[in-house]
Amino acid sequence: MYYNIVTFGCQMNVHESEKIAGMLENLGYQPTSKKEDADIIVFNTCAIREGAEDRALGNIGNLKKMKKANPNKIIAVAGCMTQQKQVADKLFKMFPFIDIIIGTHNLYDLPIYINKKLKENKRVNENLSEGKINENVIASRTSGENAWVNIMYGCNNFCSYCIVPYVRGREMSRKKDDILNECKNIIAEGKYKQITLLGQNVNSYQEPDIKEYNFACLLKDICKLDGNFKLTFMTSHPKDISDEVIELFKTEEKILKELHLPVQSGSNQILKAMNRKYTREHYLDIIKKLRIAEPNIRLTTDIIVGFPGETEKDFEDTINLIKEVKYDGIFAFMYSKRSGTVAEKMQDQVPEDIKNYRVNKVLELEKEIQKEKNNE
Ligand code: 5AD
Numbered sequence: 377m378y379y380n381i382v383t384f385g386c387q388m389n390v391h392e393s394e395k396i397a398g399m400l401e402n403l404g405y406q407p408t409s410k411k412e413d414a415d416i417i418v419f420n421t422c423a424i425r426e427g428a429e430d431r432a433l434g435n436i437g438n439l440k441k442m443k444k445a446n447p448n449k450i451i452a453v454a455g456c457m458t459q460q461k462q463v464a465d466k467l468f469k470m471f472p473f474i475d476i477i478i479g480t481h482n483l484y485d486l487p488i489y490i491n492k493k494l495k496e497n498k499r500v501n502e503n504l505s506e507g508k509i510n511e512n513v514i515a516s517r518t519s520g521e522n523a524w525v526n527i528m529y530g531c532n533n534f535c536s537y538c539i540v541p542y543v544r545g546r547e548m549s550r551k552k553d554d555i556l557n558e559c560k561n562i563i564a565e566g567k568y569k570q571i572t573l574l575g576q577n578v579n580s581y582q583e584p585d586i587k588e589y590n591f592a593c594l595l596k597d598i599c600k601l602d603g604n605f606k607l608t609f610m611t612s613h614p615k616d617i618s619d620e621v622i623e624l625f626k627t628e629e630k631i632l633k634e635l636h637l638p639v640q641s642g643s644n645q646i647l648k649a650m651n652r653k654y655t656r657e658h659y660l661d662i663i664k665k666l667r668i669a670e671p672n673i674r675l676t677t678d679i680i681v682g683f684p685g686e687t688e689k690d691f692e693d694t695i696n697l698i699k700e701v702k703y704d705g706i707f708a709f710m711y712s713k714r715s716g717t718v719a720e721k722m723q724d725q726v727p728e729d730i731k732n733y734r735v736n737k738v739l740e741l742e743k744e745i746q747k748e749k750n751n752e
């Protein structure tokens with residue numbers, strides 16, 4: 377029996393797909409890259425922007441014919457998109473050939489639903505409003521020399537544009553011993569050169585049972601593990617990165633000299649409306665400290681253009697911040713309205729053509745900066 381997993385979205389989803397693979401292998405399935413040969417196809421979806429949802433819809437819709445040719449093929453849809461109840465219900469109605477629809481909080485029940493489908497031929501559309509950490513699923517890793525390790529799940533920040541807190545729930549950190557054991561096993565396997573710690577907001581990691589054990593403590597403990605490996609982490613929220621963590625770029629050899637630090641906007645007014653809880657000045661101060669700790673640090677960021685109310689002047693502030701920081705890489709996105717978020721209801725939504733113009737400006741500027749850096 378064969379499985380095929382189609383993943384959309386962030387590294388968190390990429391790693392979650394490795395856990396889905398682990399569960400399926402446990403049931404006796406083997407991987408195949410050909411959907412036609414698969415006995416089960418799982419879509420692991422993303423809801424961060426409308427485009428991601430549209431891509432998933434298109435991909436799922438395309439399976440209708442394949443399912444007709446082989447009605448025994450199981451089709452499952454999981455992830456952030458289907459954690460939204462109204463979206464899950466719509467999909468369930470729209471695509472009768474989908475057998476299983478689950479959200480983020482009941483992902484680990486997938487084997488139960490597969491068995492139900494096989495034994496009772498029952499379609500499933502199940503969603504939970506809260507989840508628990510599951511330490512029993514072993515990931516079947518697919519990302520070469522890099523091993524992903526989740527340290528926390530969920531997000532408490534409610535940036536006004538973002539769907540993540542609604543589909544991933546509140547922050548939950550794993551126990552440090554569980555994380556350290558997973559890292560030890562990864563190192564012992566001998567085939568990984570790098571460990572990447574994952575979380576929506578890794579800097580707010582908090583050991584559930586040890587009050588003073590924070591993200592810096594965890595980084596130091598992982599660095600102490602024997603073995604020849606590098607350590608990196610994502611994603612960091614500027615409001616939570618501590619001086620202690622910044623210092624570790626200088627003192628810990630195993631930590632890669634790179635940091636993804638999403639700024640989103642260079643305008644204080646827009647940062648406030650985004651509920652980011654830092655100012656442009658505070659952000660630039662962090663960049664300064666990072667470069668003092670490690671002058672060659674590679675810095676990357678996320679930018680959203682066209683957030684509601686973003687004026688030409690606000691956008692100029694973003695452009696000037698990018699010029700000042702001279703990032704080594706930028707992920708630039710056009711603001712996308714997400715159902716249920718605070719920004720959805722905001723006045724002054726920016727027209728698509730202006731968003732398009734601004735995102736291209738950012739990308740052009742990024743190219744120029746790269747050229748300049750290469751010349752240097
Ligand atoms: N529209 C556009 N971009 C978004 N992001 C998050 N939510 C939205 C949205 N509604 C971007 C942010 C975040 C990255 C993962 O996706 O820049 O850092």
Ligand code: SF4
Nearest residue numbers: 531533534535538540
């Ligand atoms: Fe979304 Fe903000 Fe949480 Fe990041 S920190 S996942 S942008 S709400």
